[in-house]
Amino acid sequence: MIAAVLSLSTLGAVLGLILGIANRTLRVEGNPVVEEIAALMPGSNCGQCGLAGCAAAAEAMAAGRAAPTICPPGGKALAQAVAAKLGVALDLSAVADAGPQVAAVAEELCIGCCRCAKACPTDAIIGAAKQIHSVMLEACTGCGACLDKCPTDGMVLRPVETGLAQWVMPRPASA
């Protein structure tokens, strides 16, 4: 009886000590969830959420200060992923998700001022002074940072066209 009590107490003490040491030496600085969410985000720091870039938005979402639906370029897909990561309920009714979008230049309005190209976080807009600009679709994330910069309202967002290569067979209606 005494041997059992002693051995279990010793075991508990030793393991507790190891846990205590591990807590000191292996402590994780910062919240790993923030980094995980930041990895999910577009990373273009477009600022549409009203915060200072994607890292700040990830921090706000992890701390519960911002809703998972805060990122417009991320859309529904990102909101769902973040909500699943944080384990919070998600109200998607507020997200006006038009699906993935890309910017396009209205060529009849473009005056070649280069302001949109400077604003683009991914350098997706090419063009020189007094030349009509163009959007490289592969690089555009549809963040809309260029829209407000255009003095002639010549930038528009339009939905990404689904080609054969992007088409996904719809899920059958469940029985």
Place this chain on the structure above:
Amino acid sequence: MGFMNLFKTFFSAHWGIHPADDHKRPAADQPVRTMPVPARLHLPLQQHLGAPAKPCVQVGETVNKGQLLAGAAGGVSAPIHAPTSGTIVAIEEVIAPHLSGLATPAIVLAADGRDEWCELTPCAEPFALAPEEIAERVAAAGVVGLGGAAFPSAVKLAGAARAKVHTLILNGGECEPYLSCDDRLMRDRAAGIVEGIRLMLRATGACRALIGIEDNKPEAIAAMQVAAAACPEIRVAVVPARYPMGSEKQLIQTLTGGEVPAGGLPADIGVVVHNVGTALAVRAAVVEGRPLISRLVTVNGGAARAPGNIEVRIGTLVEEVLAFAGGVDDAALARRVLGGPMMGMQVAHWRVPVTKGISGILALDAGEAAAQAAQDCIRCGNCIEACPMGLLPLEMRARVAAGTLAQALDFGLKDCMACGCCAYVCPAHIPLVQYFAHAKGQLAADERAAAKLDATKQLAQQKQDRLAREAREKAEAAARRKAERAAQEAAAAAKEGAKA
């Protein structure tokens, strides 16, 4: 019934399905009809697996039959040639022969009726060619796998040579019900197929060839045996008729006993599989220098008035093929299918072109389409018995329906080849294979999205770096100018001082 038969009954593979009526006859017994060249041909740039071909002709250009219209773009791709002589009238989007009904870029060729060949480069001594030269000629002719997947054949030949395969398997299984174009080719053009096989043996370095033919095609078996009699390295192997025997992995297992590892290639176990129709196209490409510009297509189904096999130029609209074949009974038509009934694609209309990979045009009537409402899964396990890949379709379907694709992957979703056996046997009529097609498409889309996200991050980082570098350079330049000005001023001051 001897012991061996009993043994076979108990220990042979229990997979797949065996439909009571394979609907292959009477279409298979009709002689091949050759369709005349239509007025316009629509040639999608993407008729094969891999990168779409790149057009190398202009609108308005006149071309001869067999002339290159679009070149291969990249390692896995195939060129496209003019199926007849005429004028390029457009390079535009046409509706693809695809389930989605979406458009795809295509070259539109107006035939001039002369049907005149361009200059071909035949080869008098094809067996003197080096293996690489054979693969090059096959690549230049735009030959792709004619069984349905349309993988560029030259890539497969070269890959097999690199992997040092020992066995070449010719797929004459044609296990899909209704289809009989391979059967017809083997009956009518056995000698050409055997010559193609000998060229493929040379190209791959394999030492033997097995022609796997299902036992429901006795005429084809007899014809191939006669044609291959003079070649000891080529053997006709009769396999039981059982769907999906014509699937690469199942045919390999039946003929050699070897199993292709999950996620691997047949070359991993020293085997390469080509369709018998591909062998014929290889012969035409190597011996005559003729590109792939036509193929045999089975027209069949309860609503087709005159089922049979038709030699069709690539790019012919399906509706024109059907009109030539005798028409369709529109009142009876319930479902339009391109390819076989098990793995083919349902399409909304017939105004799509025949591409290199289309083996059948099926006009199914209501009895054949047999559309029934899905009910709840009763966990009977029929799908597990039917699955030729040994998967658990009912478990995978539950995961896909719940949207947890990662778990479906753990159940082997990647190994599913979408043969449709599970959906065929399901007593609750659950469209299992459609769930898996959706899941695979969704996974691919997720991968593309992740790749785009990575690229975006990289681009954003590059822009940040560039801005930082520009600011630094500007500051350095300003500092340099300031220093120069200070030096000048100092020099001027020194001069003034010296003067004074």
